[in-house]
Amino acid sequence: MNILRAFFISLLLMFVTLSCHQKNTEEGIGYTEYIEAQELDSTIVNTYANGQERAVVYTVKGDPTEAIVKEVHYFEDGKVQVEGTLKNKQRHGVWTFYHDNGNVWSTGAFDNGKSVGCFHIYEPDGTLKIKSYYENNQKVKEDYYKEGKLFKSVDL
Numbered sequence: 158m159n160i161l162r163a164f165f166i167s168l169l170l171m172f173v174t175l176s177c178h179q180k181n182t183e184e185g186i187g188y189t190e191y192i193e194a195q196e197l198d199s200t201i202v203n204t205y206a207n208g209q210e211r212a213v214v215y216t217v218k219g220d221p222t223e224a225i226v227k228e229v230h231y232f233e234d235g236k237v238q239v240e241g242t243l244k245n246k247q248r249h250g251v252w253t254f255y256h257d258n259g260n261v262w263s264t265g266a267f268d269n270g271k272s273v274g275c276f277h278i279y280e281p282d283g284t285l286k287i288k289s290y291y292e293n294n295q296k297v298k299e300d301y302y303k304e305g306k307l308f309k310s311v312d313l
Contacts, residue, residue, distance in 0.1 A: 188242060188244065188249055188250040189241075189242045189250035189251040192217075192226050192227055192242045192250065195217045195218070195226070196217070196218040196219075197215040197216065197217060197218060197226070197227065198215065198216050198217075198218050199213050199214070199215050200213065200214050200215075200216070201213055202214055205233045207233065209231065209233055209234070209235050210231050210235075211230065211231055211233075212228065212229070212230045212231070213228070213229045213230075213231075214227070214228050215227035215228070215229075224243075224245075224246075225243055225246070226242055226243055226244070227240070227241070227242050227243065228240065228241060228243060232257055234257075236255065236257065236259050237255055237259075238254070238255055238257075239252065239253070239254045239255065240252070240253055241253065241267075244269065245269065247267070247269050247270035248267035248270050249267055249268060249269055249270070250266065250267065251264065251265070251266050251267075252264070252265060252266075252267060256279075256281045258281055260279065260281060260282070260283045261277075261279050261283070262278065262279060262281075263276065263277065263278045263279070264276070264277050265277070265289075265291075271291075271293065271294035272291040272294050272296075273291050273292070273294075274290070274291060275288060275289070275290055275291075276288070276289045276290075276291065277289075284302070284304075285302045286301070286302055287299060287300065287301055287302065288300040288302070298310070298311065299311050
């Protein structure tokens with residue numbers, strides 16, 4: 158009986174993971190990968206007093222519109238604080254935020270400025286804290302994790 162239960166729980170977790178990945182692929186990850194594959198020009202927008210870059214924007218090399226397609230912000234020590242892609246001056250594609258220790262704090266996809274698909278929030282040690290699901294820029298479900306295991310799930 159325990160084997161059957163473990164099988165169904167594993168199957169359910171696999172389904173949730175795959176459905177989350179599929180939704181993000183349709184709504185942003187492909188755009189981010191496309192931008193990352195381009196040859197980009199960078200412009201430093203702002204620096205800290207110590208000379209360290211604070212914000213850098215990127216455009217596609219040779220694009221006559223010079224539209225900004227990527228942003229990267231840094232902590233004062235040079236570690237990345239946030240990075241993501243833009244389309245028509247709005248967040249579009251995957252955005253990743255980092256703790257000051259370099260570990261991922263949050264990651265999620267945007268479609269023309271609207272939150273879509275799965276967003277993950279992590280503790281500074283890298284442990285998953287919350288997984289949220291967005292449709293049409295509205296949070297529809299949130300899962301809470303405690304010690305690496307699902308603690309509570311809420312449909313909003």
